[in-house]
Amino acid sequence: MRTALVIGTGLIGTSAALALAGRGVTVHLRDHDTTRARTAAALGAGTDEAPEGPVDLALIAVPPTHVAGTLAEAMRAGAAHGYLDVASVKGGPQRELAALGLDLSSYIGTHPMAGKERSGPLAATADLFEGRPWVLTPTSDTDTEVLNLALELVALCRAVPVVMDADAHDRAVALVSHTPQLLSSMVAARLEGADDTAVRLCGQGIRDVTRIAASEPAMWVEILSANAGPVADVLAGVAADLEATVESLRALQSADEAKRDGGTAGVADVLRRGNAGRSRIPGKHGAAPAAYEVVAVLVSDQPGELARIFADAGRAGVNVEDVRIEHATGQQAGLVQVMVDPAAAPVLAAALRERGWSIRQ
Ligand SMILES: NC(=O)c1ccc[n+]([C@@H]2O[C@H](COP(=O)([O-])OP(=O)(O)OC[C@H]3O[C@@H](n4cnc5c(N)ncnc54)[C@H](O)[C@@H]3O)[C@@H](O)[C@H]2O)c1
Numbered sequence: 527m528r529t530a531l532v533i534g535t536g537l538i539g540t541s542a543a544l545a546l547a548g549r550g551v552t553v554h555l556r557d558h559d560t561t562r563a564r565t566a567a568a569l570g571a572g573t574d575e576a577p578e579g580p581v582d583l584a585l586i587a588v589p590p591t592h593v594a595g596t597l598a599e600a601m602r603a604g605a606a607h608g609y610l611d612v613a614s615v616k617g618g619p620q621r622e623l624a625a626l627g628l629d630l631s632s633y634i635g636t637h638p639m640a641g642k643e644r645s646g647p648l649a650a651t652a653d654l655f656e657g658r659p660w661v662l663t664p665t666s667d668t669d670t671e672v673l674n675l676a677l678e679l680v681a682l683c684r685a686v687p688v689v690m691d692a693d694a695h696d697r698a699v700a701l702v703s704h705t706p707q708l709l710s711s712m713v714a715a716r717l718e719g720a721d722d723t724a725v726r727l728c729g730q731g732i733r734d735v736t737r738i739a740a741s742e743p744a745m746w747v748e749i750l751s752a753n754a755g756p757v758a759d760v761l762a763g764v765a766a767d768l769e770a771t772v773e774s775l776r777a778l779q780s781a782d783e784a785k786r787d788g789g790t791a792g793v794a795d796v797l798r799r800g801n802a803g804r805s806r807i808p809g810k811h812g813a814a815p816a817a818y819e820v821v822a823v824l825v826s827d828q829p830g831e832l833a834r835i836f837a838d839a840g841r842a843g844v845n846v847e848d849v850r851i852e853h854a855t856g857q858q859a860g861l862v863q864v865m866v867d868p869a870a871a872p873v874l875a876a877a878l879r880e881r882g883w884s885i886r887q
């Protein structure tokens with residue numbers, strides 16, 4: 527692929543454009559908000575000037591309800607040889623496009639399983655899709671050449687292609703993305719009217735569970751509206767678990783020992799099933815989930831501390847697999863959780879101690 531046109535230069539469009547431009551593709555950027563296309567260009571994602579002729583691939587990265595219209599307009603203008611969209615739902619847009627009577631041989635629906643709770647070009651990064659699944663939903667109408675262009679895009683973004691049927695995709699993301707978004711929002715919503723004294727106690731657990739509750743509501747209303755049935759099905763299962771757990775907790779307060787035992791069993795069961803489900807979440811690049819060991823380092827809140835830890839880990843020959851930062855409320859300090867291979871954990875802890883870091887076990 528030599529040329530691409532990205533329509534919708536928000537988080538996803540600009541991230542893909544940055545990856546493509548970084549690998550030598552000439553990328554043209556278009557957004558109905560021209561300042562966004564200009565911002566993406568200023569970030570190095572390409573040029574906001576229109577291409578002179580059809581590009582190899584047009585990537586439509588606009589909100590789901592605008593996909594069909596934007597695609598139809600680009601197709602009618604002959605903007606590209608191949609077209610793809612990245613919307614988080616696939617069945618609806620595919621049916622909407624078919625209803626428009628367009629020749630869909632040059633189109634493929636796709637969905638990168640990577641994103642953020644922030645939107646817009648300033649949140650974009652070239653490495654957003656690295657190692658993440660990128661779903662492709664070709665149909666019997668899709669040209670092989672267009673499928674190949676899409677596979678090339680996925681490879682240039684260093685993502686992992688997964689071919690699926692559009693409706694199967696929608697059922698899968700109802701489970702692994704759309705319902706989690708709602709549950710995160712519901713947990714965070716409990717805080718809206720909560721007492722300040724309680725909110726001050728927020729620790730890492732609630733921060734982890736509610737990160738995506740900061741997502742853009744307008745975009746999510748669109749996504750959930752387009753996948754309402756499958757999400758309602760998953761949520762009904764969660765509602766049954768909630769109801770059973772409320773009953774178990776009430777039973778734990780009973781004077782009757784047998785009821786209390788039943789309550790304990792109910793609570794233990796949901797927690798055990800949670801462990802089992804969590805252990806199925808794949809690790810990097812779709813590999814089996816990795817069991818890393820955490821080396822927790824106390825840091826003062828000043829510039830350069832993280833860089834010093836990483837440099838010291840590098841000097842000790844230890845590869846940092848992941849990192850999490852826990853900020854202490856009201857204190858100028860934080861806890862950096864450095865995740866490493868279990869065999870490397872004692873080596874790293876010793877090396878960091880030797881260099882004066884305070885390690886928490
Ligand atoms: N945010 C995520 O985590 C995520 C992940 C994967 C896929 N997606 C999908 O990617 C798409 C874009 O999401 P995003 O997070 O980048 O949103 P965003 O709000 O960051 O960007 C969307 C951009 O599209 C532009 N736009 C809207 N209508 C347009 C139109 N008719 N013509 C041209 N530009 C238009 C907006 O001005 C905005 O710059 C959505 O379909 C979303 O479902 C999002």
Ligand SMILES: O=C(O)C(=O)C[C@]1(C(=O)O)C=C[C@@H](O)C=C1
Nearest residue numbers: 614638639640641642643703738
């Ligand atoms: O990490 C996040 O912020 C996301 O929630 C990204 C996420 C997801 O659920 O995995 C959200 C919606 C998109 O359609 C794809 C990715």
